[in-house]
Amino acid sequence: MQDDRPSSPGRRQFLGDLAGLSALALTGGFPALAQAVKPANGFMLTKAIPSTGEQIPVIGMGTWITFNVGEDRALRDHRTEILRIFFERGGGVIDCSPMYGSSADVLGYGLKRIENTQNLFSASKVWTWLTANGPDQMEEQRRRWGVERFDLMQVHNLLSWEGHLKTLREDKEQGKIRYLGVTTSHGRRHQELERIMRSEPLDFVQLTYNILDRQAEDRLLPLARERGIAVIANRPYRQKALFHRFQHHPLPDWAGEAGARNWAEFFLKFIVSHPAITCAIPATSQIPHIKENMGALYGHLPDQNMRRRMIEYLESL
């Protein structure tokens, strides 16, 4: 399989990106990015977690369905290769949940077999009705991942959030986790999420946001910026629906100006170019696709004008 991304950017690309960033600043397209994007290593796109300023790569990885492969050794080894490419290309945030079957076990299997995992930002979830069961469930997930502690623990789909957030706050104080958050998906329970964001101290929220599902722009994303809450975007491809719908169309001629060389980068860069979005977590079980996804971690991001153009282009198809 041809690797279409250079292993390290050359001088020409560096100067081109520098020129692009300068142009953005001069044309007023930069403000949406200036506070959020600080290219690490000179080229990889990262954003700051508002509560601490810690930088994380803007492209992470989800594991819903894709890593739930049970005991199959061949499939586990294949997913380990996916992980290896993810880390090799600068990935950090990996998101999982007890709801995802054997995904945590498969992650643990893979993480044990890869040397270069120091950039791992482990994000798991608690998903149980009974608050009392939360600690055991989280400990079970930690054991399956094989990590000493989770970077981020989230209340999955707001299930029993009041009790679990109390537990997570205590865990954070004791250093068992570094960040806490809550999640929703599919555009559900946004009103409740908004109430929680206003009333609870949160480091992260996770919600569905992509180029077609933009409801979160109305209230939740501005609120996240206002409250200093990092945002993880799930369902960046609407479970492949965006590809099914658009991939047989050509990319627009100006896609390169948006920083996109393929549809994956087009979709992902739209998402992470929103000033409130910290990270997107596409999931994949395909090696070519993980390479495409990680391509969105580099280059430049579209500004507000370009984002509008991207939406209009898709709406015209």
Next chain:
Amino acid sequence: MELPYTAEVLASFVAHYHAAIWPVQIIAVFLVLAALYGAFRPNPARDRLIGLILSTFWVWTGYVFYIREFSSISFLAPVYGGFFLVQAALIVGFSVIRHDLQFRYTKDGKGRVGLACLVLALIVYPLAVGIFEEQWASLRLVGITPIPTVLFTLALLLMADARLFRKLILTVIPLLFLLSALITGLMLTGSPIQFLA
């Protein structure tokens, strides 16, 4: 709604499941043959035995297949397992304790439909899935995997003499399950051939 696993993973799971429970498959085959013998050579004493065999199938599939094993792949597995255990209890209640069911093959409409279901459970469905999945290690077998067990039970219930109300009660869970399996199969593959195991 999305399933937490793919068709490929399901096939792999069933193959691993068979390896894990071997040689229970042999016992299951003997129990199937015993149930068929009882149904085609009717005898009041054998009615309770058939009921016991069927309830054993439902207990095994509900607990071992779903709750113990499949829950590692699917968070819905315990729900299915629970329903299978309820069905096992119903069969024990109506067939073993109360002897409300007399299993016998008769050459009438219900007998022929029951026979067709038997062929579906024992031959057609396992063959179809094996061809679709391109492997036999994940063979679907009556007594230890869900859909053939459900079809086999429906077949024997169709052939049984019993009050209609009691037969209806015993068919609710199997029919709901088959509907669920159809939906699951379509979600997994877009094809009606591949059902949930």
